[in-house]
Amino acid sequence: xxxxxxxxxxxxxxxxxxxxxxxxxxxxxxxxxxxxxxxxxxxxxxxxxxxxxxxxxxxxxxxxxxxxxxxxxxxxxxxxxxxxxxxxxxxxxxxxxxxxxxxxxxxxxxxxxxxxxxxxxxxxxxxxxxxxxxxxxxxxxxxxxxxxxxxxxxxxxxxxxxxxxxxxxxxxxxxxxxxxxxxxxxxxxxxxxxxxxxxxxxxxxxxxxxxxxxxxxxxxxxx
Amino acid sequence: xxxxxxxxxxxxxxxxxxxxxxxxxxxxxxxxxxxxxxxxxxxxxxxxxxxxxxxxxxxxxxxxxxxxxxxxxxxxxx
Numbered sequence: 001x002x003x004x005x006x007x008x009x010x011x012x013x014x015x016x017x018x019x020x021x022x023x024x025x026x027x028x029x030x031x032x033x034x035x036x037x038x039x040x041x042x043x044x045x046x047x048x049x050x051x052x053x054x055x056x057x058x059x060x061x062x063x064x065x066x067x068x069x070x071x072x073x074x075x076x077x078x079x080x081x082x083x084x085x086x087x088x089x090x091x092x093x094x095x096x097x098x099x100x101x102x103x104x105x106x107x108x109x110x111x112x113x114x115x116x117x118x119x120x121x122x123x124x125x126x127x128x129x130x131x132x133x134x135x136x137x138x139x140x141x142x143x144x145x146x147x148x149x150x151x152x153x154x155x156x157x158x159x160x161x162x163x164x165x166x167x168x169x170x171x172x173x174x175x176x177x178x179x180x181x182x183x184x185x186x187x188x189x190x191x192x193x194x195x196x197x198x199x200x201x202x203x204x205x206x207x208x209x210x211x212x213x214x215x216x217x218x219x220x221x222x223x
Numbered sequence: 224x225x226x227x228x229x230x231x232x233x234x235x236x237x238x239x240x241x242x243x244x245x246x247x248x249x250x251x252x253x254x255x256x257x258x259x260x261x262x263x264x265x266x267x268x269x270x271x272x273x274x275x276x277x278x279x280x281x282x283x284x285x286x287x288x289x290x291x292x293x294x295x296x297x298x299x300x301x
Contacts, residue, residue, distance in 0.1 A: 056286070057289055060286065060289065092291075093289065098291075099291060100289055100291040100292045102237065102292060103240050103241060105238060105240055107240045107241065107244055145238070147237055147238070147291075148291065149291075173238060173240075
């Protein structure tokens, strides 16, 4: 079971994402942004950070990295892909997920432990959770406000594609308190908060995030 | 060679917190009467004659702007 973790120039959370994959008994495979080869991985994590400095828009340049063309093809073929924070922004820019992430409503960078509700426990990355479960994971982002056209929001709600929603005060002005969404087939998931930083109570606010990585291993085993 | 300007603005329905922060600061600085500010991006490109309008549109819509949240215009200055 191989989970690839992409490193772009400016990626920060690839080491934690790889560690989370190993905690879930998967083999973590480092993928380099300039490399088109996915090295036979079964799933891909696009981790958080500031790819290419986010100089144009968050994720806008990373979306054109050679490795992303392979990820886009693989995702269209059904490979599970998880985008966390900057990774979520990249997946939206790449068109694998609808909508966009904009500057937090209050402009401030938010860094806090955040309660989330699991709204959809049938995606490749969430089967280990009870539907409606509330989990505590870190949130750290300056451009985490999820926006999309009303028709897109209606479609996401109607198809149950809102995967995670913020509980309590909305931290960034996301439409409908949306923290994470998935593709129509439930294989591609993107979320702003960081489950990979909450896999062990020693180093995170909880181990609630581990379920994300255990879920994808389950999905791959049963596939 | 030609100079090309691409202006990118957040769509009207998209919340623009940066513009709002500027608008909120103006009265505190003593400037009254400004009822709204929107903040966008201005790109200046030097292009050679082989770059046609269609290519410029692709650059603007496919890269410089995110059409989900932004509107863009392309102008050739010379």
